[in-house]
Amino acid sequence: MRKPVTVLDILAKKGKEPVVMVTSYDATMARIVDEADVDIILVGDSAGMVMAGLENTLGVSMDMMVYHTLCVTRVKPKALVVADMPFLSYQAGVHDAVVNAGRLIQEGCAQAVKVEGGMRVIDQVRAIVKADIPVMGHLGLTPQSVHAFGGYKVQGRSEAAAQRLKEDALALEDAGVFSIVLECVPTSLAEEVTRSLVVPTIGIGAGPACDGQVLVIQDLLGMSKEFKPKFVKRYAELFDSIKDAVTTYAREVRSRAFPSEEHCFKG
Ligand code: KIV
16 A cells, blocks of 8 residues: 655655656546556646646636645545645735645645745745745745846856856755745756755756756646657647547437437336
């Protein structure tokens, strides 16, 4: 029987074996990815885009995150469940940060939360950790800063930006995070940050030197026709598989080939 994964297990993987993280937002997918033996299920605020059809993550609310987190934790996965703190649930201050992180733990039943940003949210990270809620950091291309960045661009390319990111990572570690997501940063920078930290880094578009990797499950499964960023490897082409299946179903309903006798009840 597989034991539940804890934040201590994730910390212990540093330097030993890679951390496997994937997103999920609903019970069906959570059951599947948990059976696939992932270490962490991230209930990302990417839910806003892949589940709710929003243009970016900025419109995601706390209620949405609590709902999706609960959909995942209800199936009692063995993987550690980390829930994203959405835009404006922590930026305005320490009080909001602790109360909203607490909601994801108390109402959503997550085991940890993820916060975007470094030094600028360090007081909030410290306060959440002080409330005994494990925190995962997130640096580099932090999607909640899309307007400040002027779009979804690789971060940390200039020397000054790379230096800031390295300082942010050390500040987050000092504030007590148990891991840090590095999104869309040059491989060499991710490698340097990973070497400088005691806690594991989990990369997305940050190269192979990170202590683990994360992908959005819909990207990994090829469920979108248009969204094909460089850092995503598609392990299936489910958009086409699902479309083919539904096209066949529609044809069989129209031709009355479905339902056949095997799908019917006798009187
Ligand atoms: O919201 C999300 O899915 C994320 C991952 C891309 C790291 O933050």
